[in-house]
Amino acid sequence: MPTGTCFCGDVKYEFSQDQMQKAICHCLSCRKITGSTYTTNFIIPESNFTLTSGSLRDCTRPHECGMDLSVFFCGGCGSTIYKKATGDMFKGVIVLLVGTVDNAEGVEKAVPDREFYVKHRGDWLQPVQGAVQDAASKPTSKREQPRNPNQHDDNNGRGPTGDPPEPPPLLNKPVLIPKKELKKLLDSKGREMYERLKNGLTSNRQRTVWSGGNHRIDPAHSIQGNSNLKPWNLHVQREAASTTSRDLKDKFGTHAKLIWDVFNIANPPSFQEWCSRLLSLYNSF
Ligand SMILES: [Zn+2]
Ligand SMILES: [Zn+2]
Structure with missing residues (x-):
């Protein structure tokens, strides 16, 4: 030790x-x-x-x-x-x-x-x-409430003042998609999602980088100071068909971030590393 x-x-x-x-x-x-x-x-x-x-x-x-x-x-x-x-x-x-x-x-x-x-x-x-x-680095406290992660972003993920969105917190990221469901998604579509993140986040166009059946991945604005770190969000699709996805849609809407993270396009993780990282976001202290 x-x-x-x-x-x-x-x-x-x-x-x-x-x-x-x-x-x-x-x-x-x-x-x-x-x-x-x-x-x-x-x-x-x-x-x-x-x-x-x-x-x-x-x-x-x-x-x-x-x-x-x-x-x-x-x-x-x-x-x-x-x-x-x-x-x-x-x-x-x-x-x-x-x-x-x-x-x-x-x-x-x-x-x-x-x-x-x-x-x-x-x-x-x-x-x-x-x-x-972390440009802003504002850990939340009782005196400073977090922005509602499910709130619809009318200005492309920027905060009310036009600041860049806060990067995901280091610990206790709000993950709305059940772990079992994410595992299923990674098993069936993970490769495809990973490849699209690796290759599709390189342009600065704010459009969906991947969509498949029940889910889609939208990019968020790059983190200030390092254009290689690309935040992305997983959303549920309007036309979601599976029961779990429809439940998520009814509960949170199609703009809620089911899970969100930052992808380093200059130094991408391996597919396995990427999957384990996402699943580790459920571990909370
Ligand atoms: Zn001493
Ligand atoms: Zn400090």
Whole structure:
């Protein structure tokens, strides 16, 4: 099991990498927490973390996005070990600071899946290849309610202010299509859907990239800062015939995002990786 230590060595911990997500964060709070320009983080379920020596002090302040942010640090030397936040996407998880992980290999494996608050990223830094770029990065909190994911987008998926749509949250993506139904769809039409995403998202035309019987895939606007990351949405078709699809249509309408994700056209996943990723979106902490 990987281990970690603070600067003075009083605090020691171990953690498991089950269900781990990797993200770097350029927010203003992360600067103050580290005294540096951004944080490199492992996001893990809280139960994955065990403190094996020493004790942690903590400090809670409002984050600039409205949620409360807590930092847990060594009282002796001040090294921040992890953060917790009250935003919906941080429920049940801790955000471990990768710099406190013991072996250098841990850092090599920390290539982020996602970058938060890229609007604050220093101009001298490049986006990480293949990492989802969260331009807005507004984790939801009790003070900031999420946009209704089922709401019909009258302006091509842009928010009310014309901002780019928020990329899917890192955790707990709202998936409306039952897992069994998605599995069935991937078994019968998955290849075709995958190929169309791989080849059909390259143009910037906002038109359906794939349709088949009960479902269709529509593109959304590219994520700001990286035109290779193409968000897409699965919808139910007006002419849906299967019972489950008709139920979904009656319940949510034909514009609801049954499932949505981002496809990297510059560095596409394999078909198998793509399928497992979609099915993993059902795992919630
Ligand atoms: Zn210490
Ligand atoms: Zn941050």
